[in-house]
Amino acid sequence: MAADQPMISGSSVVKLARGVRLHEDTVRGQTVLLAPERAMAVDDIAVAIVQALDGERTLDDIAAGFGEKFDAPVAEIAGDVTAFVQELSVRRMLEIVQ
Secondary structure: OOOOOOOOOOOOEEEEOOOOEEEEEOOOOEEEEEEOOEEEEEOHHHHHHHHHOEEEEEHHHHHHHHHHHHOOOHHHHHHHHHHHHHHHHHOOOEEEOO
């Protein structure tokens, strides 16, 4: 991780940065995360994570909700959520609320 990148953890509260949004690309049949002058193709799991980034809940809370909803191991989900959110941070598509 670069020195100028913030540390993302389970206690982080984040939301999409201003100007970043999900977009359904009907021509290619996929969902993309659009930001000024850049885009990132996302799968259904990434879409669910992005939609959960409400700027109010911690990443741990989001992972716990997914664990309950999908009857899956919360620790594994938390690791995946944190890794994906870290990638969004590196791409400057994220705003850290706290």
